[in-house]
Structure formats: C-alpha cells, structure tokens
Amino acid sequence: MLTHRLALGTALATAVLIVFGGLVTNTGAALAVPDWPDTFGHNLFLYPWSGMVGGIFYEHGHRLLGATVGLLTLALAAALWRRGATLRMLGLVAVLTVVAQGVLGGLRVVLQREDIALIHGPLAQGFLALVVTLAYLTSPAARTPMRVRADGGLRRSTLVAVAVTYAQIVLGALVTHAGWLWLHVGGAVAVFAVVPVVTARARRTGDAVARPLARALLGLLGLQLALGIGAYLARFSPIWIPGEQATILALPVVHRLVGGLLLAAAVVLAVRLNAGSRVFERADRGSGGLGGHLGAPDLIQRASYSALPRPEQPATAERESRV
Numbered sequence: 001m002l003t004h005r006l007a008l009g010t011a012l013a014t015a016v017l018i019v020f021g022g023l024v025t026n027t028g029a030a031l032a033v034p035d036w037p038d039t040f041g042h043n044l045f046l047y048p049w050s051g052m053v054g055g056i057f058y059e060h061g062h063r064l065l066g067a068t069v070g071l072l073t074l075a076l077a078a079a080l081w082r083r084g085a086t087l088r089m090l091g092l093v094a095v096l097t098v099v100a101q102g103v104l105g106g107l108r109v110v111l112q113r114e115d116i117a118l119i120h121g122p123l124a125q126g127f128l129a130l131v132v133t134l135a136y137l138t139s140p141a142a143r144t145p146m147r148v149r150a151d152g153g154l155r156r157s158t159l160v161a162v163a164v165t166y167a168q169i170v171l172g173a174l175v176t177h178a179g180w181l182w183l184h185v186g187g188a189v190a191v192f193a194v195v196p197v198v199t200a201r202a203r204r205t206g207d208a209v210a211r212p213l214a215r216a217l218l219g220l221l222g223l224q225l226a227l228g229i230g231a232y233l234a235r236f237s238p239i240w241i242p243g244e245q246a247t248i249l250a251l252p253v254v255h256r257l258v259g260g261l262l263l264a265a266a267v268v269l270a271v272r273l274n275a276g277s278r279v280f281e282r283a284d285r286g287s288g289g290l291g292g293h294l295g296a297p298d299l300i301q302r303a304s305y306s307a308l309p310r311p312e313q314p315a316t317a318e319r320e321s322r323v
C-alpha cells in the first residue's frame with residue numbers, strides 16, 4: 001500500500017509539475033532564470049523565496065517541483081525494486097526518464113534552444129502516463145480479476161488509441177512551439193475517430209476497471225475538445241475571452257494537463273485489457289511477472305466471451321490435474 005501511495009503521490013506531483021511547465025511556456029518565462037543547474041548563482045534549494053517574483057516564480061518553481069518529482073521517483077523505484085522484474089524495470093525507466101527530463105530542461109535554458117522544448121513537453125506527458133500506470137499496477141484494482149477476456153481486436157485498438165493520443169500530444173507541442181495548428185486539428189479528428197470507439201467497446205466488456213476507466217477517458221476527451229477550441233480562440237483569434245488574461249493563460253495550461261491525463265487513461269486501459277495477452281502471460285511465468293498485479297491471470301485466461309474453455313486450451317484446473 002505504501003508503494004501505491006508513493007506512486008499516487010508521484011503522479012500528483014507530476015501533474016502539478018506539468019501545470020507549472022505550462023505556466024512557464026505560456027507566460028514566456030522559460031529563460032527568466034538564465035543559468036542552470038544554479039539559479040542566479042544560488043544552489044537550486046537555497047535560492048531566496050523573496051526572489052520568487054514574476055517569471056522567476058514560474059521557472060524556479062518549475063525547477064523545484066522537478067527536483068521533488070525526481071526524489072519521489074527515486075523513492076518509488078526503490079520501493080518497486082522487490083516487486084518483481086517488470087515493476088523493477090518500469091521503476092528504472094521512470095528514473096531514467098526523470099533524469100533525462102531534468103537534463104533536457106537544463107539544456108533548453110543553457111543552449112537557449114526552443115526545439116528542445118518540443119521533446120521536453122511530450123516526454124513529460126509520457127512520464128505522467130508511466131507513473132499513473134505504476135499507481136494502477138500497485139493498486140488493489142489491478143488485482144481485481146477480469147471476468148471476460150478482451151478479444152484481440154479490442155486489445156489492439158487500445159494500443160492504437162495510445163499511439164494516436166501520443167502523436168496528438170507531439171502535434172500539440174508543434175502548435176505551442178512552432179505555431180503549426182492544422183496538423184494538430186487533423187490529429188484531433190484521428191483521436192475522435194479512434195478513442196470513442198475503443199471506449200464504447202471497452203465499456204461493453206463489463207470489466208469492473210475498464211468500464212469506469214473508459215467512461216472517464218470519454219469524459220476527458222469531451223473536456224479536451226472544449227479546452228482545445230478555447231485555447232485556439234485565445235491564441236489565434238481576436239475574440240474577447242471572459243476573464244481575459246487569466247482565462248487566456250489557463251486554457252492552454254489545462255488543455256496540456258488534460259492531454260497528459262488522456263494519455264495516462266488510455267495507457268492504463270490498454271494495460272488492463274491486454275492483461276490476458278501473451279506478453280503478460282509470458283511475463284507472469286517468470287518470477288517477476290505482472291500476473292500478481294493484474295489480477296489472477298489464470299482467471300483471465302479461462303474467461304473468454306464464450307466463458308467456455310476452448311478445446312485446445314483446457315481450463316487451468318484440468319491442465320494442473322494432468323501434470
């Protein structure tokens with residue numbers, strides 16, 4: 001339970017970090033602090049609070065939050081170390097990603113290169129999806145057995161939903177940093193063509209985890225559409241926006257966060273529904289597999305839409321009695 005709480009805490013801190021990253025980008029505060037890893041010659045943790053004004057508040061605050069997420073990720077990876085090979089490996093990937101993010105953020109400042117932000121932004125969303133997935137895998141929900149096994153088509157389409165959503169996040173970074181709007185609008189059409197179909201099919205499985213998750217994913221998608229249109233109007237049209245500057249800043253910042261939450265929900269849905277796939281079965285055979293975290297894989301294997309064992313695939317109890 002401690003590991004799960006740690007994963008949840010890391011996910012929450014990452015969400016706040018993404019909001020701060022958005023504030024840095026959309027207020028143009030990226031270069032408010034010109035040096036790195038120091039802040040105006042001070043150690044990161046010793047910079048005086050009285051100096052946290054204007055853009056420095058966003059940029060230095062973003063760095064402090066980044067360090068906090070880095071420390072939480074180290075603690076999480078340590079807690080995952082003894083939880084099997086797969087979780088250990090995911091913990092290590094999280095540590096490598098957070099270190100890469102810190103270096104990329106620093107290089108963005110030191111080299112003054114906006115193109116680095118194109119990698120830094122989407123990688124942050126991938127990191128959020130990873131820690132949210134870790135929060136799921138360490139939760140009691142992951143141990144809730146699946147009653148039915150999702151068919152191959154649905155399982156593959158969840159992976160397509162993840163790929164399309166991530167591509168859309170990358171295209172979003174191109175709007176932010178290069179002003180390329182129309183590819184992102186085309187990407188939105190692709191996301192809307194794939195995700196609602198996947199969520200409808202996932203809901204029909206009746207799975208206790210996939211069903212509410214699919215509903216949440218669909219809700220987030222609707223919210224993201226509204227925020228995207230709002231961000232478009234705020235940035236590309238002269239229209240008057242209620243709340244003026246505050247709303248104009250909030251729209252793209254929240255749109256960015258919801259993009260990350262959409263990706264995280266799509267990844268967890270894909271992990272959940274692919275639990276019965278060969279990848280997880282194979283992982284489960286090893287000592288460090290995900291089986292224990294994904295809820296009795298023998299149950300997942302036994303249950304199919306027909307709820308009957310296939311002739312070439314005898315029920316687990318039968319198999320065991322033959323050994």
Ligand code: HEM
Pocket residue numbers: 025026121122165168169171172173174175176177184185187188191192224225227228229231232235252255256258259260262
């Ligand atoms: C359908 C799912 C969508 C996802 C997952 C998504 C995701 C994102 C993300 C993550 C960003 C920020 C990228 C970054 O700076 O790193 C972004 C930016 C943006 N998106 Fe979307 N988006 C979606 C739909 C839309 C729609 C329908 C519109 C409407 C035209 C839109 C308009 C924008 C605009 C204008 C920006 C730039 C905001 C800025 O000024 O920074 N998005 N999008």
